[in-house]
Structure formats: C-alpha cells, structure tokens
Amino acid sequence: MDILIQNLLNALQWGSFYALIALGYTLVYGVLLLINFAHGDVFMVGAYIAFFVATFFLGFVDLSPWLTLALTVPLTMLLTAGVGVTLERVAYRPLRRKGAHRLYVVITALMCGLMLENSNLALLGASRKKFPELLDKVIYTWGNVSVTNLKLIVIFTAIAVFILLEFIVTRTKIGMAMRGISYDKFAIPLMGIPIDNVIVFTFVLGSGMAGLAGLLFAMSYPILEPYMGALIGWKAFIAAVVGGIGDIRGAFLGGFLLGFIEVGVVALFPSTYRDLFAFSILLMILWIKPTGIFGVAKTTKI
Amino acid sequence: MNTLLEVKDLCVKYGNIEALHGISFNVNEGEIVTLIGANGAGKTTTLLSVSRLPPPEAPKVISGEISWKGESILDVPPHEIISKLHMALVPEGRHIFGNLTVEENLKLATYARKDSAKDINGDYDRVFSLFPRLAERRKQRSESLSGGEQQMLAVGRALMSKCTFIMLDEPSMGLAPLLMYDMFRTLKKLNQEGLTILLIEQNANLALKFAHRGYVLDTGEIVAQGTSAELLANPEVKKAYLGG
C-alpha cells in the first residue's frame, strides 16, 4: 500500500511535467494546426532562463532564496513566453503570410528546435549547469511514504494551471476566439478580432507554461544540459496526441497517463523497459482511438 | 445622398488569375443594393475584396480603389473593417464557429465592441427577437443547427458586431422558401431601421424585388446597372437572369 502511494506521487509529479509541456503543443495545434516541434526546446530554454535569473538574483543581487524564487517564477515565464513569441514572429508568421503548406511550417519548427539546442551549445558550451537551491527541502513522511514539498508544489502547480487555462478557454472572449480559430480561421477577422493577437496570446500561454515547467524541472532535477528538452518534449507531444491534441483536458489526461504508465512499468519491470512499454501502451490507445482520448475527428475539431 | 461604399475600377487577382477586371459601383446610406450574376461571375470575390481579407482565400487588389465615406480602405486591416468602420460581412457558406454554442458565437462577435454592457445586452435581445429560433437554441452547439438556423446565426452574429452596413453573400442559400421570405422580411425591417445593405443573390428575381438598385456582374465585369425596376424591365437582363 505504501509503495503504491509512493509510486502514485511520483507518477503525479512526472505527469505534471508532461502535462505542463503537452499544453503548449496542444494550444498551438488547436489554434494553428501546427505541431510546434520546437516546444520541447522552449522548455529547455525555460530551464536555462530560470537558471540565469536565479543565479543573477542569488549571486549578484544577493537576495534570499525565497525572494529569488518569487522573482524567478514570473520572470522565467515572461522571458520564455518571449522566446515562444519570437519564434512565432520570425519563423512561423512569415510562412503563414505566404500561405505555406503546413508541412513546411512543421519542418521549420523542427529546425527552430535544433537551432535552440545548438545555439545553447555554441553560447554556453557542452558543460552542464547546476541549478541553485531555492527551496529548503522539507520531507513529509507518513509511514513508509515520503514526499518533498517540491513534489507537492509541482503537482499543485499543474492542477492550478489546468484550472486557469480551462477558465481562459471556456469563459473569456480571447479563449473563445482561440476555439473559434481552430474551427474556422476565415471568420475570425470578420468578428473584429485581429488573428495575430490571438496567435501571439496562444504562444504566450504555451511558452509561459513551458517556462514554468522548465523552472520546476530544474528545481527537481538540478542538472541542466542543452538536450534536456528533446526526449521530454517528444514524450509530452505524444501525451498530447494520446489525450487528443487540440484539447486542454486531453493534454493533462495524456500527461498524467504517461506519468502513471512510466512509473507503473518501472515498479514492475527493470527500468530499461520503461520507454518501450510506455510507448507500446500509448500506441495501443491510438489503435483503439486514433484521434486520442478527448479528440474528435478533424471535421469537427474542438 | 451620402455615399458610403465606393468601388472604382477595381481589378483583383487570385495568384495570376484576374477575377475582377475593373468594376465600379457604389452604395449610398440607407440603400439596399444588389449584385447579381451567374456562378463564377465574381460576386463573392467583390465582397471579399471589400472586406479586406488577406490572400490566399481572398484576392489581391491589383489596381483601382475601394473607399468608405470618401476614404480609401485599401490599407485597413480586416478586423478594423468591422471594429472601426462597422461594415460586416455574412460570408458565403456562413462560416459560423460550429464548435461554439449559439450564444458563444454571438458573444465572440462583440469581441471588439467598446460600448456598454447595456447596449450589448440590448443587441442580444434584438437578435433573439428577430430570430426566435436562435433564442430557443442558445446553448446548443451551433454545428448542430439546421442550415437555415445557421444562416440566421450568421446574420445575428453580424448584427452583434454592431454594423451599420452589412454585406450578405447569398443569404437565401439552403433556406426553404418560407424561411427565405422570413429572412428577407427581417432584412427589410433592419433596412428601415437604418441598416445599409449590399446583397448578393443567385436568385435575381427575388433580389431585384427586394433591393432599390442593382448591378449585374458577368465574368468580372459590370454589364448592367440601374434601379431594380429598370433592371427587371431590361430585356438582356430578363433573358439572361430572370428566365426569359
């Protein structure tokens, strides 16, 4: 029983990371039908931004860890959002303006991701960065179950983000516009809505959350390297697809599902089986429901 | 009479294909003007050009002028056509947001409105009283509406965006005759309350009975114009568009 709860908490933590990243894939896909393959690397950049912001406030300004954390959260989200918006501006928008086929935009996204990885490598070298400690570690224990404050923070953050985004998408006009675009882009300007603003807003949300995920990830696993976003990005993308890409609930469900499957596999089998089993199970879900769990067929996309 | 919309020698292209070869027409305040013509004549192209929608779905203006109250709108971005100039387009094929409810569709149309919640609520009431079917279905996903109801929603949406000028691209399409007459009666009423209308119709007979003036478009050129009575009496028009 204790082992079960322990694993449950681990699964929730990993699910939270996947969900926070999957969100960015799903939002951008929902609005632009673009698979933003650079998103995993935006997460990586987010972790590095968090690193620099935190080191700056700790080391140069000499703030307390608490205050540093309080400043690092919004700044990381803001700056990472800036990275996402910049990608949109310099890479995707010009292609969209020219009416480029989606294939070319997806390839552009892949290239942007590689450029982010390699510019990191070029600028900072291959050496890994050690993320500073911002939070005094507290371990809560009940019987054999133990959980750190950080793990709880990660899980609660993911849940709070989910509630916030659900609210934005279902209740606000800009959220409605995001849903509207995914159905019929043509009619959006006819409603007096500047399409580009909605698209930029979407990138701000998706990349901001990737930045938040990057910060939390760096706090949880404090070694940063340029390729840290690649595998986790792929996994989050697959989670978004399994959940039903274009749907926020799908991103969260898919993210947590992947977390549970991974932790479940590791609990029962050697850990080298983890990814093989995890992806096999996801593949089976797609056999049964190719549009993903919350997905609907293309003609009636969210 | 105040001229609202003035189109002068307008040439537009889709890629390399010229779709309008220098057309000129105007719409004055308070009028109902209709643009009639066969399939592929360029009617939709004309409305898309006026709405300033971007290519590739809409054409590119090569030469000529489109002006609103005497000022060129060629450089106005498409969302400002409605939000600043209050010209609405009810597009061909309706283009409602099928994944949103009826109410959400109407609400989205108020996106750029800056007037008070009271005015906006008044407009909801007006739309629901003009189209009671929409009121009954306000919580329903709009893709589940019938074609006629979707058309009402498309018109209702344009009204919610606070237009003083409305362009309608074949609003009778897919409507049963009874609903079609209802729709035209509603539009007439809106016109009498001050809405200026530019109407596109396949059904020239109906359009000319409804409008004050009309233009006949044929493969990208205007081949006849005049008051509705003149056009209805014009032998060429009769022969080509009114079934003899």
Ligand SMILES: Nc1ncnc2c1ncn2[C@@H]1O[C@H](COP(=O)(O)OP(=O)(O)OP(=O)(O)O)[C@@H](O)[C@H]1O
């Ligand atoms: N997106 C497009 N790309 C290329 N050519 C187009 C496009 N849209 C329309 N055309 C061409 O422009 C011409 C005018 O088309 P338009 O849609 O304006 O006709 P219409 O008068 O509205 O016809 P209908 O009554 O069938 O709706 C046609 O020859 C059509 O083939």
Ligand SMILES: [Mg+2]
């Ligand atoms: Mg047409």
